Amino acid sequence: MTTPRPLPPRLRPGRLAPVLGFLAGALLxxxxxxxSYYEEAAPSTLNPLFxxxxxxxxSQELVFDRxxxxxxxxxxxxxxxxxxxxxxxxxRSIKLKLKEGVxxxxxxxxxxxxxxxxxxxxxxxxxxxxxxxGYREALVGCTAQRDNTVQIEFTKVYHNPRERVAFSVLPKHxxxxxxxxxxxxxxxxxxxxxxxxxxxxxxxxxxxAMKNPHHDPKIAGxxxxxxxxxxxxxxxxxxxxxxxxxxxxxxxxxxxxxSDEVALKSYDLRSWWFVALNxxxxxxxxxxxxxxxxxxxxxxxxxxxxxxxDPNDPNPPCEFVSGPFxxxxxxxxxxxxxxxxxxxxxxxxxxxxxxxxxxxGRWVMGGQSITLRIGIDSSLQTEARDLLNQIGNQLxxxxxxxxxxxxxxxxxxxxxxxxxxxGQYDALIGKWSFGVVEDVxxxxxTRQGTQGSLxxxxxxxxxVDAILARYDAAKTDTEAQDAYHDLHAYLAKELPYLFLWKLxxxxxxxxxxxxxxxxxxxxFTEFDGWRL
Amino acid sequence: xxxxxxxxxxxxxxxRVAEAAAGPDHVAQLKTLRASYRFPIEAAPPxxxxxxxxxxxxxxxxxxxxxxxxxxxxxxDGLGAVDAHADRSLLAWLAAHxxxxxxxxxxxxxxxxxxxxxxxxxxxxxxxxxxLAHHRTFADVAWVGxxxxxxxxxxxxxxxxxxxxxxxxxxxxxxxxxxxxxxLLALAAWDASxxxxxxxxxxxxxxxxxxxxxxxxxYGLDVLGLRVGSERIGESAGM
Numbered sequence: 001m002t003t004p005r006p007l008p009p010r011l012r013p014g015r016l017a018p019v020l021g022f023l024a025g026a027l028l029x030x031x032x033x034x035x036s037y038y039e040e041a042a043p044s045t046l047n048p049l050f051x052x053x054x055x056x057x058x059s060q061e062l063v064f065d066r067x068x069x070x071x072x073x074x075x076x077x078x079x080x081x082x083x084x085x086x087x088x089x090x091x092r093s094i095k096l097k098l099k100e101g102v103x104x105x106x107x108x109x110x111x112x113x114x115x116x117x118x119x120x121x122x123x124x125x126x127x128x129x130x131x132x133x134g135y136r137e138a139l140v141g142c143t144a145q146r147d148n149t150v151q152i153e154f155t156k157v158y159h160n161p162r163e164r165v166a167f168s169v170l171p172k173h174x175x176x177x178x179x180x181x182x183x184x185x186x187x188x189x190x191x192x193x194x195x196x197x198x199x200x201x202x203x204x205x206x207x208x209a210m211k212n213p214h215h216d217p218k219i220a221g222x223x224x225x226x227x228x229x230x231x232x233x234x235x236x237x238x239x240x241x242x243x244x245x246x247x248x249x250x251x252x253x254x255x256x257x258x259s260d261e262v263a264l265k266s267y268d269l270r271s272w273w274f275v276a277l278n279x280x281x282x283x284x285x286x287x288x289x290x291x292x293x294x295x296x297x298x299x300x301x302x303x304x305x306x307x308x309x310d311p312n313d314p315n316p317p318c319e320f321v322s323g324p325f326x327x328x329x330x331x332x333x334x335x336x337x338x339x340x341x342x343x344x345x346x347x348x349x350x351x352x353x354x355x356x357x358x359x360x361g362r363w364v365m366g367g368q369s370i371t372l373r374i375g376i377d378s379s380l381q382t383e384a385r386d387l388l389n390q391i392g393n394q395l396x397x398x399x400x401x402x403x404x405x406x407x408x409x410x411x412x413x414x415x416x417x418x419x420x421x422x423g424q425y426d427a428l429i430g431k432w433s434f435g436v437v438e439d440v441x442x443x444x445x446t447r448q449g450t451q452g453s454l455x456x457x458x459x460x461x462x463x464v465d466a467i468l469a470r471y472d473a474a475k476t477d478t479e480a481q482d483a484y485h486d487l488h489a490y491l492a493k494e495l496p497y498l499f500l501w502k503l504x505x506x507x508x509x510x511x512x513x514x515x516x517x518x519x520x521x522x523x524f525t526e527f528d529g530w531r532l
Numbered sequence: 533x534x535x536x537x538x539x540x541x542x543x544x545x546x547x548r549v550a551e552a553a554a555g556p557d558h559v560a561q562l563k564t565l566r567a568s569y570r571f572p573i574e575a576a577p578p579x580x581x582x583x584x585x586x587x588x589x590x591x592x593x594x595x596x597x598x599x600x601x602x603x604x605x606x607x608x609d610g611l612g613a614v615d616a617h618a619d620r621s622l623l624a625w626l627a628a629h630x631x632x633x634x635x636x637x638x639x640x641x642x643x644x645x646x647x648x649x650x651x652x653x654x655x656x657x658x659x660x661x662x663x664l665a666h667h668r669t670f671a672d673v674a675w676v677g678x679x680x681x682x683x684x685x686x687x688x689x690x691x692x693x694x695x696x697x698x699x700x701x702x703x704x705x706x707x708x709x710x711x712x713x714x715x716l717l718a719l720a721a722w723d724a725s726x727x728x729x730x731x732x733x734x735x736x737x738x739x740x741x742x743x744x745x746x747x748x749x750x751y752g753l754d755v756l757g758l759r760v761g762s763e764r765i766g767e768s769a770g771m
Binding site for chain 1: 638639650692693696697700703704707723726727728729730731733734736737738741742753754755757758759760761762763764765766767768769770771
């Protein structure tokens, strides 16, 4: 029998005590202060029915409760508002017993009428909400009952009905009717039951803690400021000027990693970047011109210059994509190869085939020199430095004249994705972000009725619409996957978008902020646990 | 490629090759080393005493008795192994000193490991007469390995929440040399068991670039991803 060998003296437990004491002392310094952080942009609305950007969703998550949500750690389905639930009747209805004593931020009591009002507002055709679209397919109606319960009826029997009612609940008393307009004052002065109450300052959004039976936030105040220069954001974070940055530019992630005062945090979000092409503009109507543009862009060089990716990094934070999905997605069609390097010879051949000729190094088509008007969602340039000019330069080198402009986040939300910039731009650079749901129908479907609501240049192709209809009608996972694989292959040839890359989102928070679990997609779902 | 038994067969093959390379005198130590990562149907091996330092190098274990502690933890002693090993296993000591109300506390455990990392850097620098780049690398490996091992202890106590917090804390520090593929894939498998496919798919995709045989796991995760994605409402694309 061997004699137990003691721990080496240097690692004996008692040696850790002074270091732990120091850590605890350092943490006490920050207690009681407001916490400031940089967001990618200002939210476009605080009404959850009209959320369009990820900034909107993150900000709203602080103010509102979703009826059910998933734990950021174990993925369990939970609720802050519902005490118990049961299926009733033929299985198409559920009964929810709500928690007692929950109050809205204006002090009014929360109850069954609010849950039913939210459902009725979503079902009201006069509420122009994209968010409500999915719920309209699943929900029939709602009945509020006296014993603090609600009965919700679905269009069919779902094996997981609670998943279908994971919407943010709105206060009935704050509206005049179920037809809710995005321009109402509520969008900037919301009333929720979430852990924080929001108020807009001159240059920032302030959140103040609101205690409730189901919320006990430990941080008294949060100040959200629109992030500008990524270097300044990181410097301010490292100096303690702010405590958090939602999206740290890949260029500066090394500086953050090297600091003992700050931690990089993963944020599960799938984002891919693109250049949307205006297929209605005179030069870009011809597919060969779009293909030539695709071959003119040297993505490897672009990534190196704008994101600072080392070309020899075997596991870069930024991976090229050849279609509208990230490579780890089941919808990504691996048979479609990515274009990493430019191919000027092939691009030139395609341009000549399309009837263009070069004069003094510039492409001319139909007697007119090709000048592309290119815009970018300006908030992207904090993640990819100078991306707009670098793309412009590459196109210029390929013989395309260009005029470049920044599009403000507000213009991007209200004009670019709603198709209103098609008269002003030939190309727009943007990114789309997804959680576990990767539905891209609204980006590529012909804009008609409720379809194609995110179609930037009103791209329209009956074959694409047919593929998207197959996806919508899919009864099995395989059918849905096959439809999107076909879509990927088709779009990679038709090129209404030039697909660039996916980019991991990393946040950074100072170590004074403790237990700061970041939820996938919604970010602040577990905010109650955050503390100084 | 949908058959998971291909993955099991690959894992068993690696085990056999490792055992053959170690030789009959060291098979028991190897089994002890991988006690925490055995298949659920496999019985916990009896602890084979202290591991030689060369088996600790770059692993999730901090001191020679840690493997025996984790093996005992997986056996009939369960959480009783924490107190039994606290005087010789640093992991057991960390677990014992990270308890709040008889439960492993993720935050306290994370603080202890952060302090250990600082201590390791300071001691390495003192021994070498100044801090060298690899001191932080090895301290990071110990830090992340400690987090992962404490996650297993929480799991053994049935506390999936704490286990998850520690696993995610380990992921967030899994940079460069500290990015252990086994630990990352263990997190992916844990996520999949929670029906959360997104992070698992990302981890698998990144690791499959280095280890192409992992592609066999992609199909199962894809199916889970498709199912879960089709069940959610309200998570539309954001800008």
